[in-house]
């Protein structure tokens with residue numbers, strides 16, 4: 232064999248929101264080295280251990296490369312034609328007997344990080360006409376989506392802390408030392424924390440666990456899980472009581488300031504201190520520091536969402552930013568203006584301006600719809616409960632809900648009851664082992680990359696396009712082609728008659744028509760046919776070209792000749808940086824009033840529930856979740872380099888609690904909730920506050936029939952087996968996986 236050429240490729244890591252630039256060296260069809268791209272304009276040479284082992288994902292022998300059809304317990308590799316034929320044979324009878332209401336989809340997290348899926352899930356949903364879908368969103372950021380929808384008129388209009396210019400950062404329920412930032416895109420986020428401290432700024436971390444993020448902060452304030460909303464309401468109370476409210480130029484652009492004052496009157500620091508386990512004096516001090524800082528940003532993430540009062544907490548984060556004059560100003564909490572605007576931010580066509588909630592209710596539990604979804608914990612009962620409207624067919628797209636959703640055991644038991652299950656996924660894992668057909672996507676190195684939604688909360692207005700490194704193996708489909716084909720099959724089409732490129736053209740011209748009709752667009756009023764003709768390529772590349780060219784820095788289809796196009800971006804493989812964030816209010820507001828709605832009724836109606844919480848004493852232990860830098864939700868435990876070493880799936884517990892219960896370091900603890908019992912190795916650490924124990928999520932690879940040879944040897948235990956599905960945040964329906972009451976005993 233001739234010696235292969237060594238080649239270097241520049242790539243954005245697709246795994247998390249940090250979007251690090253990589254330099255990937257290949258020899259023939261092998262990746263031989265991955266290093267940080269020091270010249271990447273965004274990440275400047277930062278990477279983490281996961282980016283460095285992306286080649287192991289690409290070369291993983293367990294990664295699926297061919298569609299699979301299940302025959303009992305056996306799997307058969309089949310052609311794409313046979314796979315789609317089989318899907319139609321199983322799905323069409325469901326549609327004929329039960330209608331489209333019996334079909335649903337579950338959309339998982341990697342959708343947001345995948346070039347095709349991130350853009351085409353938005354085409355899949357309307358084209359397939361599924362009335363309701365489920366997603367990992369309801370175990371994640373749904374509360375923030377609800378608060379942004381109501382406050383600013385866009386569910387993805389989410390402000391990001393302006394890390395590089397802030398003087399004071401208050402972090403609640405986020406651990407960027409593990410996650411690398413969430414709803415906050417910033418490469419080398421801890422380096423940016425260090426820079427805040429270096430310029431004499433202050434960082435306060437509010438968390439039941441003293442995480443490694445605290446090593447890059449000024450202060451750790453432990454908090455009783457689920458009580459951030461009470462803490463923030465008390466901070467609002469102090470701001471008003473001490474005359475510290477100063478919204479600046481936004482005062483005239485907001486409704487409801489007085490209402491907020493009245494609503495938070497009951498939440499004095501004294502009234503919340505016992506519930507939060509934070510002294511009233513500390514609450515006052517932090518509030519005064521925040522108000523006195525030249526600039527400050529409050530940042531709340533998953534610990535403030537996946538909890539009992541997720542929506543109130545998410546809303547109050549923005550309220551405090553607003554009241555202290557830090558919303559939408561440099562050094563505060565700002566809205567990015569990405570190079571390519573995100574398709575995901577288009578107002579849902581079925582939503583009125585201002586948003587409506589609870590337009591319909593789930594069949595079994597009566598859970599109200601929120602932003603088109605029911606809590607994901609409803610899925611199991613909707614499949615397993617007979618009757619009109621029972622779910623008979625499910626499509627999972629880049630998701631592993633058998634691990635990631637509450638009451639995971641119920642879902643695991645329900646999936647075999649389906650008449651048809653299809654998974655678009657790269658692995659045969661805990662969820663996809665129940666599928667009838669698995670359709671694998673391409674490896675990250677076999678497709679181009681440009682992040683979609685994530686740039687909407689980046690700390691700079693920037694962007695970077697990566698070319699594919701390897702061509703897909705002959706005959707492979709990209710995921711956008713898979714999704715369009717599936718949508719057509721769900722609509723009743725025969726697979727042999729589907730041409731997904733025709734569908735793509737239809738989708739694209741529909742999209743262009745929508746945007747030229749939008750008065751706020753840079754191409755408003757233009758001839759849609761002309762725009763379609765001027766946009767090159769197909770699939771996600773074409774969509775990207777369109778969103779760049781019609782975006783804030785675009786060429787506006789030759790009206791702004793110096794402006795960006797995808798072609799120009801491709802000439803800059805280290806990326807493009809358009810500078811620091813700039814104020815965007817009122818331009819971005821889409822509320823019916825055209826103002827910021829500071830006291831949305833749907834949200835403030837939940838305050839009495841919070842007030843009632845203040846009277847509750849938490850006597851027993853509660854369980855929270857955690858992440859680890861070397862892990863990514865449930866799906867990267869098959870990379871040996873990331874999982875070797877000590878067991879990371881441990882129950883963390885404070886020494887006093889361990890002593891009282893009588894459990895030893897390295898021993899096994901039995902953790903029981905009202906939903907079930909699991910066992911996990913004990914790790915005694917004063918990182919935990921007393922009364923709170925912690926397990927990571929994403930583990931439990933001990934299920935029969937999965938094809939994850941490394942992960943099964945480091946199986947760990949699934950904490951969602953004991954997460955009760957009926958624990959939800961009321962206004963959003965989001966799961967409560969932090970603050971679960973548990974009993975811990977020696978096993």
Ligand SMILES: Nc1nc2c(c(=O)[nH]1)N[C@H]1C(S)=C(S)[C@@H](COP(=O)(O)OP(=O)(O)OC[C@H]3O[C@@H](n4cnc5c(=O)[nH]c(N)nc54)[C@H](O)[C@@H]3O)O[C@H]1N2
Pocket residue numbers: 338339340341345367368370371533537628629630631632634635636655656657658660671672673710856857863864865866928929950951954968
């Ligand atoms: N207890 C507890 N539970 C939690 C959380 C918690 O903090 N605690 N966090 C929640 C959060 S924030 C999230 S986002 C969810 C995540 O929940 P999910 O999205 O359901 O789970 P992931 O583990 O991200 O699963 C990703 C799936 O996508 C597949 N995959 C990976 N890359 C690709 C790709 O490029 N294409 C395709 N087609 N498939 C791909 C993987 O094989 C895997 O099956 O978990 C939630 N669950």
Ligand SMILES: Nc1nc2c(c(=O)[nH]1)N[C@H]1C(S)=C(S)[C@@H](COP(=O)(O)OP(=O)(O)OC[C@H]3O[C@@H](n4cnc5c(=O)[nH]c(N)nc54)[C@H](O)[C@@H]3O)O[C@H]1N2
Pocket residue numbers: 247340371403404405406407409410411412413437438439440442454455456457458459532533534535538855856857858859860861862863864929969970
């Ligand atoms: N390495 C790695 N990176 C990831 C992921 C991963 O699995 N691994 N997952 C990705 C995904 S899908 C997401 S959504 C993001 C999440 O990113 P982050 O929001 O930063 O998530 P975590 O690292 O889980 O940190 C959450 C913190 O909240 C704390 N907490 C729990 N309950 C409460 C509470 O009631 N109040 C407060 N104040 N704190 C609480 C926990 O102790 C924990 O330290 O990370 C993303 N990045």
Ligand code: SF4
Pocket residue numbers: 244245246247248249250251277278279280281282283411
């Ligand atoms: S922090 Fe790690 S996983 Fe995230 S983008 Fe950078 S290299 Fe990839």
Ligand SMILES: [Mo]
Pocket residue numbers: 340371
């Ligand atoms: Mo997430």
